[in-house]
Amino acid sequence: MDFTQSCPVNHRLAATREISTPGPALDRVSSPRPPGRVEKWRLTLGLIWITVAFLTAQRALALDDYQLGPDSTSQVGVPRGELSRHSFASSKIFPGTTRDYWIYVPQQYEATKPACLMVFQDGQTYAHSNGLFRAPTVFDNLIHKKEMPVAIGLFVNPGEVRPAESGQTARSNRSFEYDSLGDLYARFLTEEMLPEVAKKYNITSDPTGRAIAGISSGGICAWTVAWERPDAFRKVLSHVGSFTNIRGGHVYPALIRKTEKKPIRVFLQDGANDLDNLHGNWPLANQEMAAALKFMGYDYKFEFGDGGHNGIHGGALLPDSLRWLWRDYPN
């Protein structure tokens, strides 16, 4: 589930479209019709059309045909923020890890005014200009329309421990950082990453001005950070979040129901065709999260579509979800 490397989704859509209109192609491969056997031919033709209809219906019914809207596309006359790439290799909380991160700074940023902050896990997935999310472009458009505040984007990749010798595999730290419960990753952000950003930029200390987002394991990670440190982050955006038992995260609905309500605003997205595997059932887990948040009276929104374990639906929803999360800031 490494979204920074694999993005099979587009291939599937392409393939679906290709295969879902096979009628003419099949016509072309059919043989010259033997005389006087029209009925047989009709039967075959019928069979073909039934199949075509089935495949087309399957495509129409399913599966992630969510599209990016104009807010996810660069618009003429909208100032474009700056995206810069950095790397961080001096973590004491995750010793030995190295990682890339990106900082997005909107044109509207003024050093004298504390900016809001939004931190994205699997940063590359969200920051990529041709990806499923295109968060910097969405920020440009929404900030320009004053539909979200001036916010700095911090896009952080998971760490890896590089091997000592060539030919050896790096230790992926993604699951350890993202799926683990507890405050380790929250401390990594607040004690190590944010001070890096604060060296150059003026970031608000108001937790309602600080949001955190992620996909899959990055989704549960975002929730865990706010759950552990609502004094640091109070807005959460989770895409196909892994609230399952990869490393014990399935307990959150139960914890939420029996813990005094925390001042966290949450946007959850998932799809009916999300994963069902050894770690758990993603659609059920996200519904359980939503039910627990509802039961406790959290300020939450749950968008449950028909997609799978990918960022298609979440990407299409990103502008709306950001509008919802930031709707009344600074209140």
Place this chain on the structure above:
Amino acid sequence: MIHNPTNEARNTSYCRVRAAARSLFVLFVSLVFALFQTSLTAQNLAGDMALSKVLIEGEDWQMVAEGFGFTDAACTDDEGNFYFMDLGKGTAIQKISTAGQVSAFLEGVPKCSGLKFGPDGRLYACTQGPTGNLAGTAKKQVVALEVPSGKLTVLADDVQPNDLVVSHKGYVYFTETGKGQVTIVDAQGHVRVGATGINAPNGITLSPDQGTLAVSEFRGAAVWVYRILADGSLDVGAPYMTLRVPVGKTDSGGDGSTTDSAGRYYVTSHLGIQMFDATGRLGGVMEKPSAKGCVSVAFAGAGHGYLYACASDRIYRRKLQAKGVLFFKAPPARP
């Protein structure tokens, strides 16, 4: 055109064949489509290493030897023969051939709680004190035993070794459970500290590329991993895997551990043999061979495709869809 029944029959059967072929083609396209979708779903599950993918239907634990006191120190050789020690009443390192024949391999040796072959062909061992004809002479040591003479060379004296693993470079990593420490010794007997602060370190194994060392906690619930540097030393440890713990306990009983060629770790514990994927996620807990527990495992047998288990008075084995790794050999170059 002259009406010809034979022609019509031919045409009819021709048409049937074409129709059938066409239907088959459509079915084929649908199937390919379905399979394509499935395989992409599988890609989305990259790294999904469920225990069910390793277990084989109908292949349960099989008892291969019995009548011992307390078995431990599982290891294997190039051919897949299985070696272990009876810590309860034995004075010999036992061998079980791939054909299942049990014999005394090295006799008159100290009690060994950990055994592994090294790149020099010697058998490296954590000794637990005297047995048999060595009574009164042997201490807790890390030693190398020559094969077949049994000639013993002490590598580390005045240590409390529990289990060990030997890399292809000849570095011996052993757990000192009481000290909470992993200690390193090389073939020249140079001893140094590898890592500290582990809650009763017990089982110890390597990643297939020998770039990572994994150590199980007996009294805690972590399996720690460390990077192995070119000089054999360890750094940047992390409690990378979390063992499941019995309800009401804080100790997992993490014990003898091994690795398969896909990078999965197998860690014996109170609850069973816990399997983790290479990114540290629990893939499942395998049942113990018997209620008496299991403290040491190794892949051995034909093709190193069987997991052998030291389970108290007996040795069991179980065929898996997994293959072991021989750490005394240099890892294959990565493609």
